[in-house]
Amino acid sequence: MESANRVDFVSVVVPVYNESGCLDELLSRTLAVLDEIGRRFEFILVDDGSSDDSAEKIVRAAEARPDQVVAVILNRNYGQHNAIMAGFSLVRGDLVVTMDADLQNPPEEIPNLIAAAEKGNDVVGTIRQNRRDTFFRRYASKVVNCAARAATGVMMNDYGCMLRAYRRGVVDAMLQCHERSTFIPVLGNGFARRTTEIPVAHAARTVGDSKYSLWKLINLQFNLLTCMTTLPLRILTYFGLGAGLFGFLLSLYIIVRRLCPGGDTWGNAGVFTLFAVTFILVGIQMIGIGVIGEYIGRIYTDVRARPRFFIEKIVGRKNA
Ligand code: UDP
Numbered sequence: 230m231e232s233a234n235r236v237d238f239v240s241v242v243v244p245v246y247n248e249s250g251c252l253d254e255l256l257s258r259t260l261a262v263l264d265e266i267g268r269r270f271e272f273i274l275v276d277d278g279s280s281d282d283s284a285e286k287i288v289r290a291a292e293a294r295p296d297q298v299v300a301v302i303l304n305r306n307y308g309q310h311n312a313i314m315a316g317f318s319l320v321r322g323d324l325v326v327t328m329d330a331d332l333q334n335p336p337e338e339i340p341n342l343i344a345a346a347e348k349g350n351d352v353v354g355t356i357r358q359n360r361r362d363t364f365f366r367r368y369a370s371k372v373v374n375c376a377a378r379a380a381t382g383v384m385m386n387d388y389g390c391m392l393r394a395y396r397r398g399v400v401d402a403m404l405q406c407h408e409r410s411t412f413i414p415v416l417g418n419g420f421a422r423r424t425t426e427i428p429v430a431h432a433a434r435t436v437g438d439s440k441y442s443l444w445k446l447i448n449l450q451f452n453l454l455t456c457m458t459t460l461p462l463r464i465l466t467y468f469g470l471g472a473g474l475f476g477f478l479l480s481l482y483i484i485v486r487r488l489c490p491g492g493d494t495w496g497n498a499g500v501f502t503l504f505a506v507t508f509i510l511v512g513i514q515m516i517g518i519g520v521i522g523e524y525i526g527r528i529y530t531d532v533r534a535r536p537r538f539f540i541e542k543i544v545g546r547k548n549a
């Protein structure tokens with residue numbers, strides 16, 4: 230049992246987008262950890278169309294250690310999750326660790342992830358201890374986590390933390406998913422038999438800014454919601470049913486009141502009730518159209534079936 234779970238080869242995948250300031254420390258600290266773990270490893274850095282000199286730095290690192298460091302340069306910015314997918318398409322290890330480039334999650338935690346995976350877990354999630362992010366960023370994650378828990382039914386406390394480990398089989402399964410907008414931690418959980426979560430340290434970002442603007446975050450929430458479930462559509466149906474029933478009962482009541490003595494004057498005032506009801510119904514319809522549009526948008530992008538990423542070049546692997 231124990232030996233079947235042993236991890237011989239570890240792949241670390243890191244998406245990089247304008248992280249020039251962090252890269253030197255990222256490389257030295259991560260390689261120091263990986264050199265110590267006593268297993269084969271590869272460190273795959275995916276440049277997600279950076280406009281600074283991140284790509285050059287990554288290529289130089291791969292040239293310096295071609296056996297262990299792999300530089301993957303995408304031709305433009307495809308987003309964090311697509312960049313990780315690009316890295317996944319090249320992994321050779323039994324265990325794949327994902328991590329952010331900004332060192333908010335210390336690479337020193339990698340051995341703990343490996344240990345947790347060797348206990349027989351297919352996915353190892355992490356819970357950030359005393360999280361060092363802005364209030365807004367933390368609040369946004371809370372909403373995402375709740376939505377993810379409700380929709381997947383997999384109890385994980387922190388979906389936002391990208392310091393995670395996946396067994397190779399889970400990664401292979403994820404690569405088979407051809408939808409365009411994915412949220413990797415949620416997708417991965419869908420293919421795991423056993424999952425666990427371990428506490429990890431969290432540091433504040435020391436160099437550069439978060440690459441997620443409010444706008445990107447809102448888009449991410451939409452992706453997360455629609456990539457997992459069609460529940461919003463169903464809730465909408467229930468909502469519509471309830472509203473319809475309410476409207477029906479209200480109109481019955483209005484008719485009865487109108488027929489009662491003194492209903493004349495009351496009926497006039499009731500016009501405004503009808504206005505209110507109409508507005509509510511129009512509102513529901515608009516929301517409905519919006520949500521349906523969201524799914525149609527997904528169908529549209531998936532039907533186009535464009536490749537999720539294009540790799541421009543790979544440095545550091547002889548037969549790639
Ligand atoms: N990232 C990326 N492409 C993007 C945005 C971000 O590859 O379009 C990378 C970024 O370089 C970092 C990771 O995704 O390694 C997480 O980004 P960031 O630290 O800005 O997000 P936050 O910590 O605020 O969630």
Ligand code: MG
Binds near residue numbers: 329331333434439
């Ligand atoms: Mg970060």
